[in-house]
Amino acid sequence: MSQDAWLTAEVAGPKKASLITKPEIADAMIRRAKRPIFIVGSIAAEIDLEEKKLIDYIILMARRCSIQVVATANTNSEFLKRNFTPDAVMPAVDIGNRLTDPTWQGVDGKGPHDLAIFVGLPYQMAWTILSGLKNFAPNLKTISLDNVYQPNARWSFSNISVKNWIMNLEAILGNREA
Amino acid sequence: MGTRDISIRIKEIETEIGQIKDIRFSVGRLAQETWDEPQGPTPFPSITALRDWDLTLLKRYKPFYLPFCDLCCLCTFGKCDLTGDKKGACGITMPAQQSRIVLLAACIGAATHTSHARELVTHLITEFGEDERLDPGGLNIKVEAPITRLVCGVKPETLGDLEQVLDYAEQQITSLLACTHTGQEGNPLDLESKVFHTGMIDHLSMEVADIAQVSAYHLPKADPDAPLIDIGFGTVDTTKPVILVIGHNVPPAVEIMDYMQENDLVGTIEVTGICCTGIDMTRYSQKAKIIGPISWQIRYVRSGIPDIIVVDEQCIRTDILDEARALQIPVIATSEKNCLGLPNRTGDRSDAIIDDLVSGRTDGAFILNPEMVGEIAVRTAMRMRPKHKKKKGSILSPDEAIEEAKRCTQCRECRRACPNDLHISDAMRAFGRNDPTMLAEIYDACVGCIKCEQACTQDIPIHSLIIIAAGEKLKNEAFRLRAGRGAIQDIEIRQVGGPIVLGEIPGIVAFVGCANYPGGGHELAEMAIEFANRRFIICTSGCAAMTIGMYRDEDGRSPYEIYPGNFEAGGMVNVGSCVSNAHISGAAVKIASIFARRNLRGNYEEIADYVYNRVGAVGVAWGAMSQKAASIAAGFWRLGIPVIVGPHGTKYRRMLLGRSDHDDDWYVNDARTGEQVYVGPVPEHLFIAVETKEEAMVMIAKLSMRPNDTSRGRALKLTHYIDLHRRLLGSMPTDIHRFVRLEADIPITMKEDIVAILKEKDWRETVIPDPTLIQKKEGSS
Ligand code: SF4
Ligand code: SF4
Numbered sequence: 001m002s003q004d005a006w007l008t009a010e011v012a013g014p015k016k017a018s019l020i021t022k023p024e025i026a027d028a029m030i031r032r033a034k035r036p037i038f039i040v041g042s043i044a045a046e047i048d049l050e051e052k053k054l055i056d057y058i059i060l061m062a063r064r065c066s067i068q069v070v071a072t073a074n075t076n077s078e079f080l081k082r083n084f085t086p087d088a089v090m091p092a093v094d095i096g097n098r099l100t101d102p103t104w105q106g107v108d109g110k111g112p113h114d115l116a117i118f119v120g121l122p123y124q125m126a127w128t129i130l131s132g133l134k135n136f137a138p139n140l141k142t143i144s145l146d147n148v149y150q151p152n153a154r155w156s157f158s159n160i161s162v163k164n165w166i167m168n169l170e171a172i173l174g175n176r177e178a
Numbered sequence: 179m180g181t182r183d184i185s186i187r188i189k190e191i192e193t194e195i196g197q198i199k200d201i202r203f204s205v206g207r208l209a210q211e212t213w214d215e216p217q218g219p220t221p222f223p224s225i226t227a228l229r230d231w232d233l234t235l236l237k238r239y240k241p242f243y244l245p246f247c248d249l250c251c252l253c254t255f256g257k258c259d260l261t262g263d264k265k266g267a268c269g270i271t272m273p274a275q276q277s278r279i280v281l282l283a284a285c286i287g288a289a290t291h292t293s294h295a296r297e298l299v300t301h302l303i304t305e306f307g308e309d310e311r312l313d314p315g316g317l318n319i320k321v322e323a324p325i326t327r328l329v330c331g332v333k334p335e336t337l338g339d340l341e342q343v344l345d346y347a348e349q350q351i352t353s354l355l356a357c358t359h360t361g362q363e364g365n366p367l368d369l370e371s372k373v374f375h376t377g378m379i380d381h382l383s384m385e386v387a388d389i390a391q392v393s394a395y396h397l398p399k400a401d402p403d404a405p406l407i408d409i410g411f412g413t414v415d416t417t418k419p420v421i422l423v424i425g426h427n428v429p430p431a432v433e434i435m436d437y438m439q440e441n442d443l444v445g446t447i448e449v450t451g452i453c454c455t456g457i458d459m460t461r462y463s464q465k466a467k468i469i470g471p472i473s474w475q476i477r478y479v480r481s482g483i484p485d486i487i488v489v490d491e492q493c494i495r496t497d498i499l500d501e502a503r504a505l506q507i508p509v510i511a512t513s514e515k516n517c518l519g520l521p522n523r524t525g526d527r528s529d530a531i532i533d534d535l536v537s538g539r540t541d542g543a544f545i546l547n548p549e550m551v552g553e554i555a556v557r558t559a560m561r562m563r564p565k566h567k568k569k570k571g572s573i574l575s576p577d578e579a580i581e582e583a584k585r586c587t588q589c590r591e592c593r594r595a596c597p598n599d600l601h602i603s604d605a606m607r608a609f610g611r612n613d614p615t616m617l618a619e620i621y622d623a624c625v626g627c628i629k630c631e632q633a634c635t636q637d638i639p640i641h642s643l644i645i646i647a648a649g650e651k652l653k654n655e656a657f658r659l660r661a662g663r664g665a666i667q668d669i670e671i672r673q674v675g676g677p678i679v680l681g682e683i684p685g686i687v688a689f690v691g692c693a694n695y696p697g698g699g700h701e702l703a704e705m706a707i708e709f710a711n712r713r714f715i716i717c718t719s720g721c722a723a724m725t726i727g728m729y730r731d732e733d734g735r736s737p738y739e740i741y742p743g744n745f746e747a748g749g750m751v752n753v754g755s756c757v758s759n760a761h762i763s764g765a766a767v768k769i770a771s772i773f774a775r776r777n778l779r780g781n782y783e784e785i786a787d788y789v790y791n792r793v794g795a796v797g798v799a800w801g802a803m804s805q806k807a808a809s810i811a812a813g814f815w816r817l818g819i820p821v822i823v824g825p826h827g828t829k830y831r832r833m834l835l836g837r838s839d840h841d842d843d844w845y846v847n848d849a850r851t852g853e854q855v856y857v858g859p860v861p862e863h864l865f866i867a868v869e870t871k872e873e874a875m876v877m878i879a880k881l882s883m884r885p886n887d888t889s890r891g892r893a894l895k896l897t898h899y900i901d902l903h904r905r906l907l908g909s910m911p912t913d914i915h916r917f918v919r920l921e922a923d924i925p926i927t928m929k930e931d932i933v934a935i936l937k938e939k940d941w942r943e944t945v946i947p948d949p950t951l952i953q954k955k956e957g958s959s
């Protein structure tokens with residue numbers, strides 16, 4: 001497992017994401033978080049994970065782990081098609097910007113989020129937004145759940161196979177009751 | 179050259195307003211002018227003269243920084259790690275560093291346009307004389323140079339008059355660039371203000387460049403019926419000698435066409451262009467053809483069709499000589515800014531140069547005389563053609579390509595280099611099994627960067643394979659583009675000014691910029707069509723204008739064949755090349771001056787305040803790539819015109835985002851009552867990257883709202899916003915209450931739904947003010 005960016009040239013600075021080497025790491029972070037939030041990009045509905053799409057895993061995870069969801073771009077339609085209503089619909093940079101504001105009370109107005117989980121955004125867009133958060137949201141933890149290494153997240157998978165990815169997502173889900 | 183010593187004059191103007199006229203009139207070329215409009219407060223503004231206005235905008239639209247690099251390596255103290263709240267050895271913080279890099283990019287962009295303008299003006303003065311009259315629109319245009327009038331407070335009448343404007347621009351850019359030096363400006367917002375200033379200068383120089391070339395070369399003069407010209411690979415008659423011109427500075431291309439005209443060769447040689455030189459030469463001659471935007475360079479050169487390549491400046495692949503050499507295509511470099519390492523042959527005889535190029539004794543020549551270039555390019559192409567014809571296909575045969583694909587080891591390094599994350603390795607596997615479908619699909623989203631080839635561990639010429647797999651697609655690229663018309667007529671402004679500022683024409687959408695598209699150019703055309711059908715005014719320029727033309731509806735028509743070229747609701751207005759972008763900002767400025775009769779002269783802040791609060795214009799740079807795109811965007815920002823970029827746009831390192839949830843940010847002064855009035859987040863952002871075409875369309879509709887919209891106008895704009903949000907994002911937007919001021923703002927057809935939302939949000943009616951962000955200074959009337 002390596003800390004090489006998925007796009008070879010997108011090397012980060014001195015501060016790089018720690019690797020999620022086993023699903024328990026992500027699971028523990030989600031458990032510990034008081035106000036986690038998912039930021040789900042449009043690619044989540046395109047990625048096939050065997051018989052499911054990535055977005056189906058997100059929905060299961062959001063429900064089982066009580067994670068609020070921000071849908072960026074047209075991801076909202078895909079959620080709605082699956083009878084899941086996201087907590088907010090807004091551009092990825094807009095939610096990114098708000099997460100750098102320590103006074104922002106979150107999508108439900110009940111207090112700042114302490115964990116942001118990114119998934120399904122175009123790689124470089126996630127890279128740059130996570131860089132914004134790495135530098136300007138010191139109190140926020142970030143995870144990337146894509147199967148590619150995102151150096152600017154606090155935690156990220158390395159570049160892993162789809163099979164490995166599914167195993168990890170299933171394992172996180174498996175720890176929760178349906 | 180015209181008068182000099184502009185720095186002294188500017189200083190005087192900045193500090194002793196009363197002396198402006200004396201100083202300028204005593205030394206200036208414009209002493210003979212007869213313009214009676216009173217001079218405004220900021221002619222030839224210094225780099226801080228409009229700082230208050232910038233900070234007013236930046237208070238609403240705070241930078242959201244997206245560091246693209248955590249380090250700084252600009253001086254030998256570095257590298258410095260700026261992560262988080264660390265500072266560099268010079269004391270600079272991460273926010274300031276990001277703004278500094280944005281300023282640097284904007285300076286590069288503005289310097290490029292200014293230098294281009296200087297080169298053009300100098301050349302045209304040599305050719306036509308400094309007294310050549312500026313005439314960008316005949317009788318249809320009285321406000322010939324709105325940006326120049328606005329920024330400089332002068333009214334240029336001749337080519338020679340433009341030199342003063344460029345003197346000023348060059349001086350400003352030098353100072354702005356100096357601000358990026360180590361230990362200079364370190365406050366992020368001050369740096370941002372300077373970014374805005376750079377953008378303003380950029381539009382000034384673009385205007386100079388375009389009105390100079392339109393006037394001297396008689397390019398279409400604000401003509402909505404500018405001719406439809408050919409665009410696309412498939413329009414080229416490959417049986418004729420073919421010249422390819424790449425770049426932005428049109429004189430060498432003009433000379434090529436003049437030489438053909440003078441020697442009765444028109445129709446016997448194909449003159450084809452890529453990038454803005456392509457656009458500008460088709461404004462000069464309908465016979466010229468455009469191949470496509472910047473991303474078509476590799477595919478066209480590798481096709482082996484061009485017999486000679488002439489490059490001028492900007493956005494040319496720096497490896498063009500290598501690519502051309504591989505196919506024995508000679509190259510002529512024509513700009514001091516892009517010599518390509520070639521020997522300077524400007525002083526040599528044409529015959530000797532042509533012999534050397536044709537025989538292959540030299541790869542190319544650097545020639546600084548456009549007239550010589552005209553002759554040499556034409557004669558060389560004619561002699562090269564038979565030689566090239568003898569060669570077997572210049573790229574691989576389909577069978578050879580499949581053999582190449584079979585060598586793929588599925589290492590995926592290509593995909594890890596591809597900016598659009600295209601599934602190249604999977605496609606390569608399929609192609610190796612004789613199935614070209616996947617690779618052909620990649621063609622549509624490929625930006626022609628050949629990063630994949632650089633990464634390939636097996637040295638497979640991936641891009642060439644993509645072209646071969648796409649086969650017929652490329653050959654079928656034959657479309658029609660309306661030649662760049664230049665400026666917008668005063669009469670057009672008079673006709674649409676009212677409906678625009680009242681909101682009854684829902685907006686002006688400007689599709690501009692480069693071709694670094696995230697998912698193929700068709701997305702841009704689809705957006706343009708959507709908004710033309712919604713009766714917005716569509717403006718296009720540069721690579722974006724070409725891309726929109728390279729699209730067909732089911733009847734085979736390009737958008738320029740479907741929609742009129744008038745600046746009116748539902749019009750598709752190609753203004754021209756990159757430098758023609760100034761006509762788009764110029765149109766917004768002219769609405770304030772011609773329609774609303776506001777004084778233009780040296781009156782930047784008031785006009786920007788007018789445009790910001792009233793003119794629902796939105797820029798879309800879907801494939802923005804260059805530093806010029808950064809400075810063009812900055813010029814729009816200072817006028818209060820929001821800009822949307824595609825997902826690659828986050829790499830510009832910072833957004834300028836409003837916070838719709840911060841009610842306090844969205845108050846304006848009501849010029850009628852002096853009261854502060856909440857107007858909602860309109861426009862919500864000044865610079866935003868969005869993720870998909872669908873999100874972009876919703877954002878365009880949203881950002882077209884302005885505080886001055888009448889209820890009828892607002893209802894119309896809300897209809898578009900809600901309709902697009904529902905259709906493309908799947909639901910009603912949840913922020914409607916922020917945009918409804920009065921019940922009359924609610925679109926009738928959606929009344930029930932909206933009233934329910936307003937109730938839930940505890941909405942209260944407010945008023946429609948006469949909006950301004952400018953606080954009247956105490957004592958002023
Ligand atoms: S300019 Fe400043 S931050 Fe950059 S390398 Fe030099 S000292 Fe470090
Ligand atoms: S040339 Fe095309 S396929 Fe290759 S890296 Fe660039 S965009 Fe991707």
Ligand code: SF4
Nearest residue numbers: 586587589590592634
């Ligand atoms: S880099 Fe070359 S060898 Fe590797 S997968 Fe791509 S095409 Fe195949």
